Amino acid sequence: MNIGQVSKQSGISSKMIRYYEKIGLLDAAKRASSGYRVYSDQDLKTLNFIRHARDLGFSSEQMKELLSLWKNTERQSAEVKQLTLQHIQVLNDKIAQLQAMVNLLQHSANHCFGNEQADCAILKNIELGVVEES
Template identity: 60%
Template sequence: MNIGQIAKRSGISAKMIRYYEQTGLIAPVQRSAAGYRVYSDQDLKTLQFIVHAKQLGFATEQIKALLGLWLHEHRQSASVKHLAQQHIQQLKQKIASLQHMVAVLEQSVAACAGDEHPQCCILDQLEQGV
């Protein structure tokens, strides 16, 4: 497959695939005699793995670690579980932070008159910090 074909099949843009290769997220692929990248079915599986990991919110460094474990047939599932547990904790922290933001904004919006006057407690709160 060429880069256009694998981009279409994986749902990842050609630019992003090249970026993944530059950053080491995916290994450099073989090139044709003309210098074009040639991708295999395994490369497609790797890109799909990356897509699925990104959908779950894993960061690039976490995905690199997961890929390393996925490709290492003598891995220990405990290592994978540990990475996933760490990620769950990070997600929970993000959720708590987002819930706090919503609560602060809801409080500001409820206190805002929302009329023709210039005074706005939302802007005041942003000026003062949350």
């Protein structure tokens, strides 16, 4: 398969595939005599794994670790679980941060008249960098 075909089948852009090769997430593709990249079915499986891990919010470094564990048939599931539990904590922290932002913005929106006046609590609170909750 060429890069366009593997891109279409994996749902990952050609640019990202080349990037994943560059940073070592994906092994460098074999080259045809014409110099074009040629991908195997295993490369496609790896790209699908990468896409699924990316969709779950894993970082590039975490994906490298996951790929290493995925390829290692001698791995211990405890390693995979530990990495996953750490990632879950990061996601929970992000959720808490996002919820706090929603709460602060909702508070600002509740105090904005939303009329023809120029005065706007939302802009004032963004300017100040603080939103006091009532």
